[in-house]
Amino acid sequence: MLFSSAVFALLPLTALASPLSSRAAQYEDFVTKHSWGSSTPSTSWTYHSTPDPSTLLTLRFGLRPSSFDTLLDHLSQTSDPFHERYGKHLSKAQVDELMRPTSETLQEVKDWLNWHGVEDEEFSTTSDRWISVKIPVSLAETLLNTTYHMFEHAKTEEKILRTLEYSLPRHLHDHVNLVSPTTYFGTTESMRVTSFVVPKVSGSGLTSDVTPPSSCATVITPTCLKDLYNTVNYTPSQTRVNKIGITGYLEQFASLADLTTFTRQFLPQATNATFAVDLINGGLNTQNNPGVEANLDVQYATGLSWPTPMTFYSTGGSPPFIPDSNTPTNTNEPYLDWLDFIETVPDNELPSTFSTSYGDDEQSVPADFATEVCNGFATLGARGATLMFSSGDAGVGGGNCETNDGTNRVQFQPAFPASCPFVTAVGGTTGISPEVAVTDFPSGGGFSNLFARPSYQATAVSTFLTANGNKNAGLFNTTGRAYPDVAAQGQRFQVVVNGAVESVDGTSCSSPTFAGVIALLNDFKLAKDKTTLGFLNPLLYANPSALNDVTSGTNAGCGTNGFSARAGWDPVTGLGTPNFVKLQAVV
Numbered sequence: 001m002l003f004s005s006a007v008f009a010l011l012p013l014t015a016l017a018s019p020l021s022s023r024a025a026q027y028e029d030f031v032t033k034h035s036w037g038s039s040t041p042s043t044s045w046t047y048h049s050t051p052d053p054s055t056l057l058t059l060r061f062g063l064r065p066s067s068f069d070t071l072l073d074h075l076s077q078t079s080d081p082f083h084e085r086y087g088k089h090l091s092k093a094q095v096d097e098l099m100r101p102t103s104e105t106l107q108e109v110k111d112w113l114n115w116h117g118v119e120d121e122e123f124s125t126t127s128d129r130w131i132s133v134k135i136p137v138s139l140a141e142t143l144l145n146t147t148y149h150m151f152e153h154a155k156t157e158e159k160i161l162r163t164l165e166y167s168l169p170r171h172l173h174d175h176v177n178l179v180s181p182t183t184y185f186g187t188t189e190s191m192r193v194t195s196f197v198v199p200k201v202s203g204s205g206l207t208s209d210v211t212p213p214s215s216c217a218t219v220i221t222p223t224c225l226k227d228l229y230n231t232v233n234y235t236p237s238q239t240r241v242n243k244i245g246i247t248g249y250l251e252q253f254a255s256l257a258d259l260t261t262f263t264r265q266f267l268p269q270a271t272n273a274t275f276a277v278d279l280i281n282g283g284l285n286t287q288n289n290p291g292v293e294a295n296l297d298v299q300y301a302t303g304l305s306w307p308t309p310m311t312f313y314s315t316g317g318s319p320p321f322i323p324d325s326n327t328p329t330n331t332n333e334p335y336l337d338w339l340d341f342i343e344t345v346p347d348n349e350l351p352s353t354f355s356t357s358y359g360d361d362e363q364s365v366p367a368d369f370a371t372e373v374c375n376g377f378a379t380l381g382a383r384g385a386t387l388m389f390s391s392g393d394a395g396v397g398g399g400n401c402e403t404n405d406g407t408n409r410v411q412f413q414p415a416f417p418a419s420c421p422f423v424t425a426v427g428g429t430t431g432i433s434p435e436v437a438v439t440d441f442p443s444g445g446g447f448s449n450l451f452a453r454p455s456y457q458a459t460a461v462s463t464f465l466t467a468n469g470n471k472n473a474g475l476f477n478t479t480g481r482a483y484p485d486v487a488a489q490g491q492r493f494q495v496v497v498n499g500a501v502e503s504v505d506g507t508s509c510s511s512p513t514f515a516g517v518i519a520l521l522n523d524f525k526l527a528k529d530k531t532t533l534g535f536l537n538p539l540l541y542a543n544p545s546a547l548n549d550v551t552s553g554t555n556a557g558c559g560t561n562g563f564s565a566r567a568g569w570d571p572v573t574g575l576g577t578p579n580f581v582k583l584q585a586v587v
């Protein structure tokens with residue numbers, strides 16, 4: 001009995017011997033997934049220490065969706081105003097189905113993790129597309145043939161666990177889009193360049209006139225923007241179905257008390273305005289510590305879209321990071337964490353309009369990470385949501401504009417996510433007659449080095465490039481996705497912070513303003529029993545005359561004058577600022 005059972009036990013081992021060793025060979029055949037070379041992508045982050053090998057790390061594997069190309073086909077049809085399927089957005093269930101990995105992908109990744117001793121019971125998933133495992137750093141290093149280090153941020157002293165490069169077994173490159181955290185070092189900043197407390201200005205109620213009050217030449221209030229962008233005579237009616245979402249990162253909290261003070265002073269009909277707060281991934285809602293950025297975003301999106309219901313998304317994972325025994329180091333990656341959450345929101349609760357006033361230098365974001373995040377934005381567009389992002393406050397590039405690929409060439413430095421072709425990037429203007437590109441801080445604009453030019457802007461951009469001639473030749477990528485798409489006021493916004501009025505500058509002002517107008521346009525469409533706008537850019541580029549073309553100003557940077565605004569689209573103010581009444585006519 002004993003003997004025979006021993007023989008029986010030996011048999012399978014012998015039979016498996018050869019597949020096992022070929023497995024081992026397969027899993028050691030590493031191919032680099034992403035590498036920064038020998039230094040971090042940003043001078044803000046420097047080596048701090050080597051983690052204890054037993055430190056626990058939550059490693060997430062972003063699996064390749066089975067049908068992302070099909071999703072993009074849907075998106076290009078449903079966002080194309082000339083297509084018969086325009087506006088026929090996908091449901092969450094349809095998007096989930098297209099984004100689900102194949103069973104082969106799932107099996108290959110599971111087999112690999114099982115081989116390294118990680119059992120199925122240890123997997124956790126937020127969606128079919130992600131597998132998370134909490135494992136020691138030493139095992140992560142084996143899986144990815146890499147070495148993790150603690151890095152420290154020069155200003156905030158935040159510590160993060162990252163690596164300068166990572167690899168995957170060759171055959172898994174077809175199945176895994178991204179492993180996180182690995183080489184993304186957040187350099188995310190709020191797109192707010194200045195703010196200062198101003199002496200109390202007297203409140204200005206709404207005028208029914210479309211001529212902005214003369215005070216709008218010196219300070220911007222909701223009244224100025226409603227007049228300038230022609231929304232004065234529109235009252236939203238779809239407040240049971242239409243919503244606007246404002247994202248918050250970097251421990252920026254929006255104060256309800258400040259919103260009330262703001263509406264009392266600048267929007268008296270809206271003194272009961274409020275917003276819901278969704279806390280994501282440890283995000284907080286510290287009412288006694290409001291952030292200028294968060295208050296600006298909430299107050300001006302309210303200023304334009306009230307009484308459209310608003311949700312503020314407070315996503316955690318940014319400094320100051322407080323370690324606990326479960327999460328000893330900061331491994332969070334804010335855009336991914338926000339996407340994970342928002343993708344689970346049911347169709348009837350998903351806001352139709354979003355504004356984000358944060359961004360990174362594109363060259364500091366690994367291509368695989370940027371692509372994953374940008375594709376996540378595409379899935380929201382496919383579900384009928386419009387996403388606005390600030391274009392940045394450093395013109396064609398801040399700092400010395402040297403590339404971080406080791407060659408240290410001077411190149412214009414685009415901003416991400418504004419450079420993602422599936423979002424609407426919003427630049428900044430100033431002045432009221434006429435509006436011109438803001439120059440006190442140069443409004444962000446340029447050409448992506450990561451994302452190719454999408455077809456919806458091909459004609460507009462090639463017209464610009466022809467007119468531009470040789471200016472800045474060699475400093476930017478003539479084939480890249482060009483931005484911004486549009487613009488809105490970006491200076492001297494009157495914002496209430498801790499009860500006092502501050503004057504705020506930056507494309508951080510422009511994005512919530514443009515988003516507020518788009519929320520009204522979504523309301524208008526819903527009131528007509530139509531679907532929401534969804535991904536907006538193809539509609540805008542097909543109807544440039546629905547925007548106020550901004551034809552003067554430049555966006556200096558990198559030691560140059562940058563580009564010049566001109567008639568038609570330009571990489572300073574895009575197609576221009578919104579004219580709500582004209583936009584109503586084209587939707």
Ligand SMILES: *[C@@H]1O[C@H](CO)[C@@H](O)[C@H](O)[C@H]1NC(C)=O
Nearest residue numbers: 028029030031145146147167
């Ligand atoms: C793992 O990476 C190191 C360099 O860090 C390299 O020398 C080694 O060959 C790699 N191992 C495999 C199996 O590719």
Ligand SMILES: *[C@@H]1O[C@H](CO)[C@@H](O)[C@H](O)[C@H]1NC(C)=O
Nearest residue numbers: 239269270271272273274307
């Ligand atoms: C605020 O007041 C307006 C108009 O009186 C009303 O339509 C709206 O429902 C109120 N909103 C809240 C949140 O109470």
Ligand SMILES: *[C@@H]1O[C@H](CO)[C@@H](O)[C@H](O)[C@H]1NC(C)=O
Nearest residue numbers: 449450451452453477479480
């Ligand atoms: C220019 O952009 C394209 C995408 O359109 C990209 O493939 C290419 O690598 C970029 N070139 C440089 C020098 O960054």
